[in-house]
Amino acid sequence: MKTTELHELRGRLDGINEQLLELLNERARIGVLIGEIKQSLDVPVHDAQREKQMLDRLAASNEGPFDDQTIRHLFKEIFKATLQLQQPERKKQPLLVSRRKEQADTVIRLRGTAIGGADSVLVAGPCSVESREQVMEVAASLKRAGVPVMRGGAFKPRTSPYDFQGLGFEGLRLLKEAADEYGLLTISEIVDPRHLEEAAAYIDIVQIGARNMHNFELLKAAGELRKPVLLKRGLAATLDEFLHAAEYIVSRGNTQVMLIERGIRTYEKWTRNTLDISAVPILKKESHLPVLVDVSHSTGRKDIMIPCAKAALAAGADGIMAEVHPNPPAALSDADQQLDIEEFEEFVREVKASGLYREAAGAGLKLGL
Numbered sequence: 001m002k003t004t005e006l007h008e009l010r011g012r013l014d015g016i017n018e019q020l021l022e023l024l025n026e027r028a029r030i031g032v033l034i035g036e037i038k039q040s041l042d043v044p045v046h047d048a049q050r051e052k053q054m055l056d057r058l059a060a061s062n063e064g065p066f067d068d069q070t071i072r073h074l075f076k077e078i079f080k081a082t083l084q085l086q087q088p089e090r091k092k093q094p095l096l097v098s099r100r101k102e103q104a105d106t107v108i109r110l111r112g113t114a115i116g117g118a119d120s121v122l123v124a125g126p127c128s129v130e131s132r133e134q135v136m137e138v139a140a141s142l143k144r145a146g147v148p149v150m151r152g153g154a155f156k157p158r159t160s161p162y163d164f165q166g167l168g169f170e171g172l173r174l175l176k177e178a179a180d181e182y183g184l185l186t187i188s189e190i191v192d193p194r195h196l197e198e199a200a201a202y203i204d205i206v207q208i209g210a211r212n213m214h215n216f217e218l219l220k221a222a223g224e225l226r227k228p229v230l231l232k233r234g235l236a237a238t239l240d241e242f243l244h245a246a247e248y249i250v251s252r253g254n255t256q257v258m259l260i261e262r263g264i265r266t267y268e269k270w271t272r273n274t275l276d277i278s279a280v281p282i283l284k285k286e287s288h289l290p291v292l293v294d295v296s297h298s299t300g301r302k303d304i305m306i307p308c309a310k311a312a313l314a315a316g317a318d319g320i321m322a323e324v325h326p327n328p329p330a331a332l333s334d335a336d337q338q339l340d341i342e343e344f345e346e347f348v349r350e351v352k353a354s355g356l357y358r359e360a361a362g363a364g365l366k367l368g369l
């Protein structure tokens, strides 16, 4: 008896599905006509106000059993699908950063160093610039190790406002002084769009940090620069969001953008973040921009940095970033994860000897390999 009833009810649902299908398509055809009129009038197809009016009216006349939220959700999906029919070309348009738009790898060239080309690159330096002696010692070590790019934070977005916030422009000046002394390139994070112009005098590559990956005003301002930008993946950013953040910069005319995977936030506590190694081949496949991996922030542990760096290179990364400090226990930030000079030189030796690191011809390392 029950099975007959079930059969009968399902038959009724099938009938209603047919009616809904017919109505949805009739609605879609009207949407397309409206879209054509709007395009001929040169007005935007998307109309948030009209959508809100329709949703409010539907919620007001809703008698359930679906609650208002569900009705709103279902109709929003219908509006979204209608919009896609109204502007099909928009959906198909690939992002500027996408491999579909540009097949060839973007190669960023800076005074003899190429990032994203045939050779791998290493970027290293202290978490924060703390003193002249500190950056000089690190710069000398980078030079010996054949590492061409020195990082060093001067504007530090820290979790606690009571933690060291960086030396600001004085830090950038010290970083540049040390880099110039040893013929290195500089990279440092900028957090305020108003600082970009002044900072550009000291740094060769502007870093946009993980916490600022969604800071669209900063991204837009970086897009106005004509200087390479290293964009870090946000703490909980999807790869789609990451590439859209890069698109903000590239769409403003600054095509010199490189991406860096720095670990994402997961439930795992044995690492500072979780290195999303799959991001590397996916980003390389989906985008033509160079892809680097920050093994310090992703792991937060010195003991697994070498295998993680090797894994990143094996997965197709164009470069590796690591933190190094002359006296890590005394560091003003990230004391646990920074390599000391000896550990750093061992790190470089191991990574370069792995067979995975593509060394530029003539860019020898002076660590006795």
Ligand SMILES: O=C(O)C(=O)C[C@]1(C(=O)O)C=C[C@@H](O)C=C1
Pocket (backbone or CB within 6 Å): 031, 034, 035, 045, 046, 047, 048, 050, 051, 078, 079, 082, 083
């Ligand atoms: O009414 C319109 O102007 C439409 O374009 C139709 C429609 C809809 O599907 O109802 C589609 C997109 C707009 O954002 C608003 C509404």
